[in-house]
Amino acid sequence: MENFKRLIQYLRPYRVRVGLSVLLMFVVTLSAIPMPLFQKQVLDVAIPNRDSALLWRIFFGVIGLSALRGVVSFTLNYLISWLGQRVVFDLRFQSYRHLQRLSLAYYDGRQPGKIMARLTGDIDVIQYALTQGFVYLITDLATLVIIIGWLFYIEWRLAVIALITLPLYVVNYKLLLGRIRPVSVELREKWEQMLAGLTEKIGAIAVVKAFAREGFEESEFIKAERERFVIGMTQTRLNRILGASSQLIRMLGTATLLWYGGGLVGMKEMTAGKLLAFYSYLAYLYDPAVRVVDFNVQLQWASAAIERVFETLDTRPEIIDAPDAAYLPTVKGAIHFDHVSFGYDPANPVLHDIDFKVNPGEIIAIVGPSGAGKSTLVNLLARFYDVSKGRIFVDGHDVRKVRLETMRRHIGLVSQETILFSVSLRENIRYGRKDASEADVVAAAKAADLHEFILSLPDGYDTKIGEDGIKLSGGQKQRMAIARALLANPRILILDDATSALDSHTESHIQAALAELMKGRTNFVIAHRLSTILNADRILVMQDGRIIDQGTHTELSARPGLYQDLYNEQFKTVQDLTDEEKARLLEAVS
Incomplete structure (x- = not known):
């Protein structure tokens, strides 16, 4: 009753x-x-x-x-x-x-x-x-x-x-x-x-x-x-x-x-x-x-x-704004994971004492076997979950003391599973910034190498995706996600295995769009293909929820450890690489 x-x-x-x-x-x-x-x-x-x-x-x-x-x-x-x-x-x-x-x-x-x-x-x-x-x-x-x-x-x-x-x-x-x-x-x-x-x-x-x-x-x-x-x-x-x-x-x-x-x-x-x-x-x-x-x-x-x-x-959200949560109008992109531990079940932590700092504009790659905690780590940065121990700072602000909406507006996400909605191409690109002008939408599409493809469609930017519209390829979906992130113009960018589901030829084209997207931002790149992270400023090697090593590609590949094992496994034969991958590899190790 x-x-x-x-x-x-x-x-x-x-x-x-x-x-x-x-x-x-x-x-x-x-x-x-x-x-x-x-x-x-x-x-x-x-x-x-x-x-x-x-x-x-x-x-x-x-x-x-x-x-x-x-x-x-x-x-x-x-x-x-x-x-x-x-x-x-x-x-x-x-x-x-x-x-x-x-x-x-x-x-x-x-x-x-x-x-x-x-x-x-x-x-x-x-x-x-x-x-x-x-x-x-x-x-x-x-x-x-x-x-x-x-x-x-x-x-x-x-x-x-x-x-x-x-x-x-x-x-x-x-x-x-x-x-x-x-x-x-x-x-x-x-x-x-x-x-x-x-x-x-x-x-x-x-x-x-x-x-x-x-x-x-x-x-x-x-x-x-x-x-x-x-x-x-x-x-x-x-x-x-x-x-x-x-x-x-x-x-x-x-x-x-x-x-x-x-x-x-x-x-x-x-x-x-x-x-x-x-x-x-x-x-x-x-x-x-x-x-x-x-x-x-x-x-x-x-x-x-x-x-x-x-x-x-009656179910209460676990992630809510603190009563005195601060408003962040701008973000430079300095990140600090301060001895962070986390578990979806508090009794079984999946991250243990994660501690590292990132300077604004750096490209941080995160590698490791499946289940190492890579995606969990970046999910904590976006505050999809709250840390069990420790703190995460963005420009010196504890993310738990910042208004969620203003925090997430400064974070962009491009993942392996690209989610698009059954609306027009324009509305999908504009999803992260509803007040964007037509010129902004077109500029983002051009930067993601989508503009010519969209113009070739009968309805152009009004073409719908989904049941009554077109069906996009994997590469086209990723370009849409990149265009959406470009238009949102986040200061912090998370690329979560964004190219792992693509073939090498498609990936090489996507990489150019990603390079444009990553300019001037603090970037976190999760990848299983080491070819996508050779130019990272720093690589974090994770295993069993811990950072077991970090450094540049040259440093990590030169010393025995998990990264060297992964490197040798993926690049044991040069014939497996595309021309672009060979060029990047030679440039990185030279």
């Missing part, structure tokens, strides 16, 4: 519309009362007395009341739908905004599909409950209160008989509620797992096909869907048992009322018209009661969805 209370808080800014909706609900409820009275008048007065004038008055009364009820119901449903849509709009926006602010650690342990399920499917369930469930629930509860009072006014003995069955509804509800809720939660979790699996497998469809695993994935999907089907049918069975037992209770009450009421009519203690009117009012008693019970289905779905959405909203 606490989460439902929090959900209702989203309605507070719209108190006027909520108040109007409540008023209209009571109008709809009250408008139901005259209809059975019209039936009573026809049967007890108009027909025995052959009163045609009364029949006409009843005729126009029914039409007028129906028209009023229709207009009010339309307005009410429109208002409720607006409120539901607005609450969902606010909830989805706040959820998305919160997801943008959560630290990378939140995403490390979660599949994208599960996150999407909460942002889309769960909130859709909440929307349905608000727009389709609560309007009937509130209206039905108001109807029950008013109709019960009116039934006692008409004939208290029949009202007692009618109400005897209502406690059975409550008992019936309570007995089955404890079984329905956990099934609903489990079914929702299975749905989330299905969406997460689909997102993952469709995103990796090339791998599935490459290993001829289509049949395996089909069988796994069928297995998961079969489990979901069984749970879904369990929920359906319980809900239908609840509905059927509620209907049975209703029929028992109706039969008892007609039997006893018929006896009262036979004894002349009430008229047939009053009995008919009372019977008609039963629909306004039992139907709302049945719907209140059936609302449990939506309530359980919505309760599970609300709980999961608020679980996300």
Whole structure:
């Protein structure tokens, strides 16, 4: 219930519309009362007395009341739908905004599909409950209160008989509620797992096909869907048992009322018209009661969805600005890792006592075997994670005491996995600097050796990437990433294996664009190909989360150690090198 209370808080800014909706609900409820009275008048007065004038008055009364009820119901449903849509709009926006602010650690342990399920499917369930469930629930509860009072006014003995069955509804509800809720939660979790699996497998469809695993994935999907089907049918069975037992209770009450009421009519203690009117009012008693019970289905779905959405909203970002965080309008690029240690799990550190300084404009290369901690080290500089021990300084400022936004605006990243969005080429290049002019975009594209290629496309810079647009090669994607970084004009640049996925010929062309990008910046270059870092000012050699050696290429290749082993392994035959690599190698070692 606490989460439902929090959900209702989203309605507070719209108190006027909520108040109007409540008023209209009571109008709809009250408008139901005259209809059975019209039936009573026809049967007890108009027909025995052959009163045609009364029949006409009843005729126009029914039409007028129906028209009023229709207009009010339309307005009410429109208002409720607006409120539901607005609450969902606010909830989805706040959820998305919160997801943008959560630290990378939140995403490390979660599949994208599960996150999407909460942002889309769960909130859709909440929307349905608000727009389709609560309007009937509130209206039905108001109807029950008013109709019960009116039934006692008409004939208290029949009202007692009618109400005897209502406690059975409550008992019936309570007995089955404890079984329905956990099934609903489990079914929702299975749905989330299905969406997460689909997102993952469709995103990796090339791998599935490459290993001829289509049949395996089909069988796994069928297995998961079969489990979901069984749970879904369990929920359906319980809900239908609840509905059927509620209907049975209703029929028992109706039969008892007609039997006893018929006896009262036979004894002349009430008229047939009053009995008919009372019977008609039963629909306004039992139907709302049945719907209140059936609302449990939506309530359980919505309760599970609300709980999961608020679980996300209640997750606190690990990386946040300090209260006194400084604003950095400019950065020179001096970096100091001051005895830094870090572990994604604090009990298992992956970096140990990292200590080095970088002068503005230096090119620092980082090499080592996979798992040595190279990418983790630069991720700490961008403050995707916070250090466990030690400090990182940028121009003398501890990065934990600098506003995140201003810090990251001075850092550019070009990685092996180039991420582009399904928008135009222009929008992708401009992503890091939305206020860039057209001339700036073109200049960045030219520097990345992309301009001529873009002009050769039918829509030029307006050409879209993705489902409805072009598909870029690996080299073209890297050039796009370089153009994006150039336009953002960061003072600190991180190249994380930016060319490792490219062939040697493509890499040689990309290197020219990278050289342009690296000018005048502090650069961190992570590379497995040593040919890409021969001209670095300093090379850090990492192993098992530690810097075990550092120096220039000439110094490191001349003394025994890990770097020399890597160097000998990669350059044991000159035939393996391109002409450009040979030239750079000869220049570096001469």
